Amino acid sequence: xxxxxxxxxxxxxxxxxxxxxxxxxxxxxxxxxxxxxxxxxxxxxxxxxxxxxxxxxxxxxxxxxxxxxxxxxxxxxxxxxxxxxx
Numbered sequence: 001x002x003x004x005x006x007x008x009x010x011x012x013x014x015x016x017x018x019x020x021x022x023x024x025x026x027x028x029x030x031x032x033x034x035x036x037x038x039x040x041x042x043x044x045x046x047x048x049x050x051x052x053x054x055x056x057x058x059x060x061x062x063x064x065x066x067x068x069x070x071x072x073x074x075x076x077x078x079x080x081x082x083x084x085x086x
Contacts, residue, residue, distance in 0.1 A: 006074065013073040024084040025068035027060040027075060 017023070033054035040047035060068040076083045 006078070009074055009077040010070065013070070013077055017073070020066065020069040020073055022085050023069045023072055025060055025063070025065050025072065026084040027057040027068060027072050028082050028084060029054070029057050033057065 013020070033050055037047060037051050037054055039045075040051070056071075060071065072083050
């Protein structure tokens, strides 16, 4: 069995709200990712993982998907990034 803190957070989020009702599929961007990517570009340093995670946050704003609702719920539980309700 694979256990991890993120899986536990996902399980808790789904236990509390199985359909993720009321959570918009919009992943909040607090700014640190944008700053990190901008600095990486300025310093000519590759930062592919943080860049892709930032792009996924932006992509989440394009359509309604359960996966993006789950991502928003996880980020809220992981670090209190907040959830956009819709």
